[in-house]
Amino acid sequence: MFDIPSDPVLRLAAWAGIAAAACAGAMLAAVVLLRVPLLWRWSHERRLTARWRPVLAQCVDNVPTDIPRIRRSDQYFILRLWNYHHALMRGQASDHLNTLMRRTGLVDATLHMLKHGSTQHRLLAIMTLGNLREARLSHEFRQFADDISPFISLAAAQALLQTDPVASLPWLLIRIGRREDWPLTRVSIMLRELGPDIVSRPLADALQAAAAAPDAMVQVPRVIKLLELAHPAVAAPAIRGAITLAGDNIEVLASCVRALADPRDRELACSYARHPAWQVRVTAVIALRRFAAPEDKKLLVDMLSDPHWWVRRNAAKTLLALPFVTVADLKTIQRILPDRYAVDTLREAIAEQAA
């Protein structure tokens, strides 16, 4: 048997080793002990899914009357399952799901999760109550939308848009501009579901406000990207206004010029194609792809010799995208171009087009 050494340093080290061995043993036991309930939970969840999936699927046609009893410990899992089906269903089917949820009595449990739950439970509660369109919770949702966690706040923003889109959108758009931790990918999915009739005007107003804000550099590029979801007739004046306010701010200007989509802005785009900053020139060339006229061909050919690679590349792509420019025209241009870089760029674009 191992005796604890008498030397104080060795004794200390020996005790440290024994403590480490005990710690390792405890953790080994924890790994095994954690797995036992986990295996039971997995099998229980499989049974719950088998029981509940037909009930939830029935909501496509009507509201099920035969609702299985829900144990308190199963509430979280059933809510997840319900939300999963909600994400897959539309229209009347989602109304049926909401009625089913109210009949199960889980709404009170969800409210409890919202107020007292962990982050995981709170997230699920916000998602559930948003899907239920619980308008009476607008105040709570607004509070959560200002939460420091991007996950909680974004879920609350979505819930707000589901419950009261018209009133919440202007309030939310201010945050959408500022909160860089809200991925535009998620925000755009939320706004797209509302449709252009609801989002157009608030987005145009938000852009004007963002362009005049001290942190315009952050806000404008975010809001302007979302303008794709608005009616072009509403978006165009807002973009022109933002360009005026952008001044010398290259990032803001580039975002605005890139968003130009109204053919009446053709001359504006042409003027920015000669801007000293390449970031602006490249966006002007991209915008011209949408509405360039035959008289812009010379400008675009000149831009094939731009000092910046991205401008040259996009000029070639724009030329190829124009309906009044044929590949034969471009091959002729390629032969007479004096600049080697322009020739290379055009050759690449023509080859790419032919693919």
Next chain:
Amino acid sequence: MIPFIGLIDGLQIFFLLCFIGINTGYLALNVMSFPSLKRYLDAHSLDDMPRSQSGFEPPVSIIVPAYNEEATIAASLRSIMQLEYLEYEVIVVNDGAKDRTLAVLKREFALERFPEAYWRRIDSKRVRAIYRSRSYPNLRVIDKENGGKADALNAGINAARYPLFCVVDADSILQRDSLRRVVESFLEDPLTIATGGTVRVANGCVVNNGFLERVGLPTNLLALLQIVEYLRAFLFGRLGWSPMNAVLIISGAFGVFRKESVVAVGGYRHDTVGEDMELVVRLHRWHRTKGIPYRIHFVPDPICWTEVPESLGVLKNQRVRWQRGLCESLMMNAKLLCHPRGGAAGWVAYPFMMLFEAIGPLIEVAGYVFMIGGFFLGVVSAEALVVFLLVAITFGMVLSVSALLLEELSFHIYTRPRQLLTLLAVVILENFGYRQLNSVWRLWGLLRWASGKKGGWGTMTRTASRQQGNAK
């Protein structure tokens, strides 16, 4: 005689304290990774809900450097072409392979020469030709003169058309949503310039059409031991650093970078075998010393699977190369160490890597040699040797078991009870010989670095065991 005895006693205490210190350092990192993982799992608890793509996802250029990959390149590329992501291009860089890599690519993907206006923003060896695929419009192949992996990556960056690029090893096995998961960090935090994900061991897994179908354990003991090592290295080795913005390593097997940031620092360096780590340390140094805000993230989700060596010789070469790469990466960016603006990367992570990862093996091996050698020479008591081995082995066990515990608290990749029991045995077993052997290899790597010997592309014998579906 008395001074000699004093020296021996002093050394005994020194090695004991070093072992306790090194392992306590790792343990602290482990403790830090627990809340970090909890936060991540909470925040992403609803990620499995069905969701649509918005069209606002940033397009990504996937760069696949290839050198003598004729056996695996076609299958790997087919799986990469099936990733769930809205807009991405794939750029394969054939780094002057001596085998039929290019011929296989030409045949399998209907390549044709393409007159690309190649923009050489970062230095790389001469590009011989650029091809595009007639069957996959988003696939291009760069055929260049041999210059090493870093050079191939630089050529790929030059050809990349999108703002983010993803580096994938030709033999990496991805999951369909791998790219989406890693790119999420860039969406959630605009300051993000690089993100890496967890790499897991593919040996023993069942792979179908280039994607992981079923997780299994390998039958090869070396591969089994590496499973626990990978758990340790990724789950707490990197996750612990992430909240401090001090992740110094993003695996070359799978990482996503903001192209302009990498171009700004000059791309990958050719003069190191650890080009993946060196780039990340340099990104830290560049941004920190210039006071530019940035974030380097680590995603704990298991998103990339790789085949690990199953023979001692190959494993030894890999570990020697990794250690050299680590030393080179740190030395090439020594300015980061305790730089006034170095932050956690310069003041915590860098010294930690230096002391524990770079010099650690020297202390470990010296400790074993001194204690065991001293015992046989009669200058170290049996009591002291037993205490030393007790400390060295039990502390190592704590680290191994805690990695498994983290895994059990989070992803439960190995679902079958038998798999868990095997891993429990492995976490104990690896402390009796394997870890010590690893330290010797790493010391060898340290010495190779100190002697200034150069290296090239790492070679790896592929067993393709995963393709045979021998999951345990």
